[in-house]
Amino acid sequence: MELSDIDIMLAVGRSGKISQAAKELNYAQSNVTTRIKKLEEEYQVQLFNRSSKGVIPTEKGTQFLAYAARIRGLLHDLQQEMIDPEEPSGTLKIGIVETAASRRFMEILNEYQMTYPDVSISLVNATSPKVLRHKIQSSELDGAFISGACVKEGLKVEYEMQDTVHIISKRTDTLLESFCQLSWVVFPQGCPYRELTEKFLAEEELSAKKLIEVSTMENLLNCVESGIAVTIMPCSVVHNKPEAYTLHNLSDVFTPTTTTFVRGENRYVSSALKQFMRLLHEKCITF
Incomplete structure (x- = not known):
């Protein structure tokens, strides 16, 4: 197995379609199909059930995807820790449910941006907490504001608002x-x-x-x-x-009701994310 196989499996698992995963990764569709079949032969298991509508992970495929997400997360953390400077810089990717995108939140973001101008903030809006949880667990987000009783295994609550x-x-x-x-x-x-x-x-x-x-x-x-x-x-x-x-x-x-700011548990916390969470606590943000 190669590291690129991890990205292929995760892309197919996300989209449920080999054609979509191939487009996302800029691979030929036949290449993606061949790599999955090679993995199935290597481990002597079936990873996906195929149909005309797409693919669905088997039980073993679901287990593989869970390990793949953890491996990709660890590689992401390794990269971040190696390049992360003491002074916040780079990109801070924050998810937020529509109900939390208040004026007060925007004021916090504005203050953060003025204090740390070398950080580029990427905001991802969603109406479903499940979508944001998945993006945290797959390292697409550094953290997210999520509403409702949504804290699951693998997430750490850093701030809570009532x-x-x-x-x-x-x-x-x-x-x-x-x-x-x-x-x-x-x-x-x-x-x-x-x-x-x-x-x-x-x-x-x-x-x-x-x-x-x-x-x-x-x-x-x-x-x-x-x-x-x-x-x-x-x-x-x-x-x-x-x-x-x-x-x-x-x-x-x-x-x-409760809105929480969560991040991946046991994941590397960059200096940019650390200072963002500090500002949340200092300003006692409420929505």
């Missing part, structure tokens, strides 16, 4: 009397607040058919502000224009 969840509507002085007449705007599947909305609707014995799915916080808030729909989100998402919305309380069961 918030409350509410039904958010356009500005109104009256109570929301009839939930059954409302449409609800949500993020795609995988978002913890979508799951919370669906749970709430089930608890109230309401239909979940009136869901409007959007992919950005801007579109979600536009739907709410215009009165097209209401949403269930942390109260911090309306920080830029609080006068345009009304927050309606939920039961205590649904109210608390």
Whole structure:
């Protein structure tokens, strides 16, 4: 096995398609297929189940991918430790869920950039914590802000923020009397607040058919502000224009929420990431 086989396996595992992995790695598709078959012959196991729709890892393939991710992570850490200077520089790759991308967070980023101008910041937005967890574990991100109960094995929590969840509507002085007449705007599947909305609707014995799915916080808030729909989100998402919305309380069961900043456990912490986490603690950032 060669180190390049690790990258091939990880690319195929990510995309589920040999053609997509070949394009990503700039390899011929036949080369990727041959390398996988060679690995299967070397270890006397089948690593992927093939179909017309793509490939799915077998049990042994899943084990191989887990080891491959660890090997790639260690190689990434080795490279970073060898080249990492004492003064922060290079690229800091941070993931963030849409609900955490607040003005306060941007102020922290601005201060960090002014303090450490040699660091190039790369922000990756997502609505699904699962996507960000995967990117941390595959060394695509140095760390990420993730909402909900999402801390898994292999992740280390470096900072934690508390918030409350509410039904958010356009500005109104009256109570929301009839939930059954409302449409609800949500993020795609995988978002913890979508799951919370669906749970709430089930608890109230309401239909979940009136869901409007959007992919950005801007579109979600536009739907709410215009009165097209209401949403269930942390109260911090309306920080830029609080006068345009009304927050309606939920039961205590649904109210608390947590956003955490996590990184890969037992992974090398670059000087750029170390100073970013220090700034988070110093500024006591809240969303």
